[in-house]
Amino acid sequence: MTYETIRVEIEEGIATITLNRPEVLNALNSQVFNELAAAAKNLGEDEGVRGVILTGGEKVFAAGADIKQMASLNAVEVVKSIRPSRIAFNLIENLQKPVISAIAGYALGGGCELSLTTDVRIAADNAQFGLPEIKLGILPGGGGTQRLPRLIGAGKAKELIFSGDIINAEEALRIGLVNKVVSADQLMAEAKKMAKKFISKGAIALQLAKSCINEGLQVDLETGLQYEHKCFALLFATEDQKEGMQAFLEKRKPNFQGR
Numbered sequence: 628m629t630y631e632t633i634r635v636e637i638e639e640g641i642a643t644i645t646l647n648r649p650e651v652l653n654a655l656n657s658q659v660f661n662e663l664a665a666a667a668k669n670l671g672e673d674e675g676v677r678g679v680i681l682t683g684g685e686k687v688f689a690a691g692a693d694i695k696q697m698a699s700l701n702a703v704e705v706v707k708s709i710r711p712s713r714i715a716f717n718l719i720e721n722l723q724k725p726v727i728s729a730i731a732g733y734a735l736g737g738g739c740e741l742s743l744t745t746d747v748r749i750a751a752d753n754a755q756f757g758l759p760e761i762k763l764g765i766l767p768g769g770g771g772t773q774r775l776p777r778l779i780g781a782g783k784a785k786e787l788i789f790s791g792d793i794i795n796a797e798e799a800l801r802i803g804l805v806n807k808v809v810s811a812d813q814l815m816a817e818a819k820k821m822a823k824k825f826i827s828k829g830a831i832a833l834q835l836a837k838s839c840i841n842e843g844l845q846v847d848l849e850t851g852l853q854y855e856h857k858c859f860a861l862l863f864a865t866e867d868q869k870e871g872m873q874a875f876l877e878k879r880k881p882n883f884q885g886r
């Protein structure tokens with residue numbers, strides 16, 4: 628599959644998706660969303676891919692949804708235009724493999740919201756985050772009002788969304804918006820290191836752990852616990868569980884096969 632607004636590279640079981648509209652700071656238009664959705668679908672089905680890194684490259688992650696494309700839309704058109712982003716964001720969030728964002732420079736509006744669909748966010752020390760939609764007379768329409776409070780709590784999310792303020796990487800780390808801050812030149816190496824650590828584990832256990840957390844965030848505690856118990860029991864039907872426990876008992880490293 629050829630893409631025009633993103634690049635997809637696969638190396639040692641890790642796919643890297645790079646947003647590629649540098650002339651507009653990787654602003655996200657409908658073509659980007661459609662290509663992200665196609666990439667997420669393809670990578671989800673590719674058994675050779677066990678982890679995904681999403682990045683915007685060295686200078687900028689994404690400066691938000693494409694304001695030029697949005698500016699003249701009416702309410703009916705905007706409902707239509709939001710669909711591709713919703714599809715892409717849901718596909719990325721629900722990929723049954725770990726997804727890490729590697730963020731340098733601006734991650735604003737839809738760019739910040741895109742990073743919220745990934746499992747883990749690693750920021751370069753030059754990264755800047757914000758949901759500036761309020762300054763455009765709109766609100767975050769890419770899941771920001773829903774995913775951000777679930778991640779950092781309603782109070783901090785409201786402060787960011789109501790003010791439109793941009794915060795630096797250290798502040799993003801302090802409030803739990805990102806998992807880690809590293810120097811800009813180490814960003815991709817760090818993302819790959821983390822991806823390698825994740826994919827060295829049992830793929831089914833990892834997939835079900837992700838599912839338990841994602842599904843659990845949508846439901847009450849008791850329902851989430853019941854789901855967790857079922858997934859826990861299910862893992863005892865896998866070879867990876869036998870291998871993991873046998874390796875522990877034999878004091879050796881497990882060799883997981885993802886089955």
Ligand code: CAA
Pocket residue numbers: 650651652654655690691692693694695733735736737738740759760763766767768769771
């Ligand atoms: N949409 C379209 N074009 C964008 C863009 C965006 N979100 N962000 C930047 N660009 C374009 C600029 O128009 C400019 O293009 P031209 O050279 O043709 O004028 C180019 O990218 C470079 O940008 P700047 O000259 O503005 O660069 P800067 O370094 O001076 O400023 C910035 C950088 C602070 C990020 C500034 O570009 C900016 O404020 N961008 C918009 C940020 C924003 O409001 N994002 C939210 C968008 S709405 C949204 O995302 C809705 C949603 O919830 C889904």
